[in-house]
Amino acid sequence: MLEIKNLHARSDETEILRGIDLQVNAGEIHAIMGPNGSGKSTLAHVIAGREDYEVTQGEIHYNGKDLLDMEIEVRAAEGIFLAYQYPVEISGVSNKYFLRTAMNCVRKHHGESPIKRTEFIALLKQNLDRLGMDKSMMDRSVNEDFSGGEKKRNEILQMAMLQPKLAVLDETDSGLDIDALKIVANGVNALRSPERATIVVTHYQRLLDYIVPDKVHVLAGGKIVRSGDKSLALELEDKGYGFLQELTAT
Amino acid sequence: MIATEIETYREQHAAFQRKSSPEWLVELRQQGLDAFTRLGLPTKRLEDWRFTNVSPLTANPYELSSLTSPDNEIVGDEINALVQQATLDESYHRLVFINGRYCEESSRLHDVSSGVIIDNLASVIRSRANEVRDQLSGGLDFDESAFAALNTAFIDDGAFIDIPDGVASDRPVHLVFLSTGSSRTVSHPRNLIRLGKGSTANVIESYLGNGDVYFTNSITQITLDESAELDHHKLQHEQIGALHIAMTRVDQRTSSHFRSHYFSFGGSLARNELDCVLDGERIETTLNGLYMPKGDQLMDCRTRIDHAKPNGNSHELYKGILDDKSKGVFNGKIFVRQDAQKTDAKQSNQALLLSDDASVNTKPQLEIYADDVRCTHGATIGELEEDALYYLRSRGIPIDFARKLLIFAFANDVVQGVELAAVRRHLESLLLSGHELSEDIL
Numbered sequence: 125m126l127e128i129k130n131l132h133a134r135s136d137e138t139e140i141l142r143g144i145d146l147q148v149n150a151g152e153i154h155a156i157m158g159p160n161g162s163g164k165s166t167l168a169h170v171i172a173g174r175e176d177y178e179v180t181q182g183e184i185h186y187n188g189k190d191l192l193d194m195e196i197e198v199r200a201a202e203g204i205f206l207a208y209q210y211p212v213e214i215s216g217v218s219n220k221y222f223l224r225t226a227m228n229c230v231r232k233h234h235g236e237s238p239i240k241r242t243e244f245i246a247l248l249k250q251n252l253d254r255l256g257m258d259k260s261m262m263d264r265s266v267n268e269d270f271s272g273g274e275k276k277r278n279e280i281l282q283m284a285m286l287q288p289k290l291a292v293l294d295e296t297d298s299g300l301d302i303d304a305l306k307i308v309a310n311g312v313n314a315l316r317s318p319e320r321a322t323i324v325v326t327h328y329q330r331l332l333d334y335i336v337p338d339k340v341h342v343l344a345g346g347k348i349v350r351s352g353d354k355s356l357a358l359e360l361e362d363k364g365y366g367f368l369q370e371l372t373a374t
Numbered sequence: 375m376i377a378t379e380i381e382t383y384r385e386q387h388a389a390f391q392r393k394s395s396p397e398w399l400v401e402l403r404q405q406g407l408d409a410f411t412r413l414g415l416p417t418k419r420l421e422d423w424r425f426t427n428v429s430p431l432t433a434n435p436y437e438l439s440s441l442t443s444p445d446n447e448i449v450g451d452e453i454n455a456l457v458q459q460a461t462l463d464e465s466y467h468r469l470v471f472i473n474g475r476y477c478e479e480s481s482r483l484h485d486v487s488s489g490v491i492i493d494n495l496a497s498v499i500r501s502r503a504n505e506v507r508d509q510l511s512g513g514l515d516f517d518e519s520a521f522a523a524l525n526t527a528f529i530d531d532g533a534f535i536d537i538p539d540g541v542a543s544d545r546p547v548h549l550v551f552l553s554t555g556s557s558r559t560v561s562h563p564r565n566l567i568r569l570g571k572g573s574t575a576n577v578i579e580s581y582l583g584n585g586d587v588y589f590t591n592s593i594t595q596i597t598l599d600e601s602a603e604l605d606h607h608k609l610q611h612e613q614i615g616a617l618h619i620a621m622t623r624v625d626q627r628t629s630s631h632f633r634s635h636y637f638s639f640g641g642s643l644a645r646n647e648l649d650c651v652l653d654g655e656r657i658e659t660t661l662n663g664l665y666m667p668k669g670d671q672l673m674d675c676r677t678r679i680d681h682a683k684p685n686g687n688s689h690e691l692y693k694g695i696l697d698d699k700s701k702g703v704f705n706g707k708i709f710v711r712q713d714a715q716k717t718d719a720k721q722s723n724q725a726l727l728l729s730d731d732a733s734v735n736t737k738p739q740l741e742i743y744a745d746d747v748r749c750t751h752g753a754t755i756g757e758l759e760e761d762a763l764y765y766l767r768s769r770g771i772p773i774d775f776a777r778k779l780l781i782f783a784f785a786n787d788v789v790q791g792v793e794l795a796a797v798r799r800h801l802e803s804l805l806l807s808g809h810e811l812s813e814d815i816l
């Protein structure tokens with residue numbers, strides 16, 4: 125589904141990603157871990173299409189298409205979803221309107237008619253209940269004055285409504301209480317299917333108790349330095365990133 | 375140059391004055407002309423016009439269409455189309471003016487409660503001579519403003535709205551000012567609005583046209599008696615080549631509320647002056663404005679709030695959205711007189727620049743002579759937030775729609791200040807043009 129080859133990306137003068145290779149197949153869940161500043165969010169944003177980063181080398185294929193050639197909104201409409209580490213506040217646009225507009229834009233891209241109001245409301249209610257969110261949040265401006273945890277839940281709500289094919293969750297677990305963590309994990313697991321894939325960026329093994337990954341990768345210094353199965357996350361939890369020094373020493 | 379220009383207006387005036395009018399009006403117009411002759415058209419040298427150069431647009435004189443085509447008897451398809459375009463809600467009273475003259479055929483007046491007068495100025499000049507004369511000459515300082523003087527020199531027609539004490543008007547009154555014809559026509563609408571004690575009303579002024587080069591020079595004089603409440607809306611949709619100069623003067627008495635909602639879209643140069651005198655205690659004044667120039671348009675918003683008595687509140691929120699090479703001017707002055715203790719005045723002026731070539735000049739001024747007051751003012755200038763644009767796009771919203779949405783969001787609080795649903799819908803669909811509209815946009 126997603127194939128990243130020798131990806132190099134920079135912002136201004138600094139090279140952040142220095143040769144990433146990653147293959148994610150439909151039906152899989154991959155976890156990406158790694159120290160602060162190693163480039164995890166940058167990778168997530170390059171997949172989503174953020175224009176602040178310049179890809180200097182390498183390629184990304186998404187379902188056989190050249191992803192780097194696609195506009196941000198086309199990537200989203202084609203099923204890529206990034207749950208932001210730092211969701212953006214948009215004053216003056218209600219959450220409800222935003223959600224419905226996003227859904228309708230995606231539907232339009234696929235030549236489908238807009239969602240019916242009643243259908244939308246029913247779907248929204250179902251997802252709000254599932255995520256333990258109050259419906260009053262739908263009338264508020266997007267993420268404006270939301271608490272850290274509320275913003276994260278709001279990302280998951282958008283994911284649940286948009287039903288992406290490839291979801292990239294950037295530290296969605298940070299700042300969540302334990303109940304919220306389970307709810308978010310349920311949200312991800314609910315989307316689990318042979319046609320979909322998920323990349324979870326996290327610092328904590330805890331999340332992976334609920335979202336069991338097929339593969340775990342360690343990103344350091346803009347490269348994937350180790351890959352393994354879920355036991356790698358346990359090992360990291362136990363020993364930290366000390367091995368990285370050894371790695372660079374040798 | 376200037377001498378000949380003034381000469382032309384004087385000649386027009388002489389021809390115009392030949393129409394039969396009451397003596398007091400002939401005299402008032404003469405005073406206007408004299409003031410205009412003395413002042414001349416404003417130049418950039420005047421502090422008040424520093425950023426707004428009208429000279430290129432006023433270099434050639436405009437012509438009074440009533441001198442050449444004296445009546446509005448024939449209403450053609452073009453006029454009907456314009457009226458159609460301006461119409462907000464069929465249930466509103468509608469007074470249509472074509473090149474400054476009332477057009478009965480296009481107007482729609484519904485029944486009104488007893489004592490309420492919704493009429494055109496020309497028809498009440500004789501029947502209500504005393505009131506009209508007092509209101510026309512009251513408050514307005516045409517001795518200082520060339521355009522007000524010019525308007526006064528050519529007082530002819532406009533709207534006349536008089537709501538007696540204690541009447542809550544049920545239907546909004548929509549005043550539609552159309553400029554038509556291919557030549558350089560000028561109109562000088564003069565509107566009088568008076569609300570008696572405790573009465574309420576909604577008035578909308580719309581300006582539009584189909585000529586290419588014309589000049590609208592309007593004045594609206596508003597008097598609010600004790601505890602009266604008026605929502606005054608202005609939708610400025612002039613043609614792109616038009617010069618639009620307007621002055622609204624508001625005299626407020628004790629406990630009255632005035633809310634202004636100004637929306638400026640059209641014109642080559644649009645200058646709107648709003649002058650509020652809060653002469654009584656516990657007065658509330660809200661001035662909301664949204665101006666959206668693009669291309670080479672220049673929009674100048676000049677406001678004055680004069681707190682003369684204690685315990686008054688004023689809130690002013692002006693937002694500009696400027697594209698291409700357009701220019702904006704915001705010049706907002708607040709006076710707090712010595713007597714006006716416990717005044718609470720808030721002014722905020724925000725501009726969104728959509729292009730590197732657009733610019734805005736803001737000049738907030740506070741003159742405070744009382745010591746126990748709360749006055750705040752702030753001005754911000756920004757661009758569309760890239761992060762927000764990216765966020766919307768990353769949810770599948772195409773860039774042009776995402777931009778419109780953010781522009782809409784920026785303008786939204788000014789639009790939502792409008793309580794008349796039809797006016798709000800009109801604005802919402804303008805702002806989101808071409809994109810679906812949803813009732814739960816807030």
Ligand SMILES: Nc1ncnc2c1ncn2[C@@H]1O[C@H](COP(=O)(O)OP(=O)(O)OP(=O)(O)O)[C@@H](O)[C@H]1O
Nearest residue numbers: 135140158159160161162163164165166167176209
């Ligand atoms: N737009 C940018 N401009 C300049 N530097 C950037 C930019 N984005 C990221 N960086 C830098 O690139 C490096 C990687 O950042 P990134 O946010 O990808 O790290 P991360 O692995 O997500 O870290 P964390 O675990 O703290 O979230 C950091 O040193 C960061 O300062």
Ligand SMILES: [Mg+2]
Nearest residue numbers: 164165166209
């Ligand atoms: Mg990060």
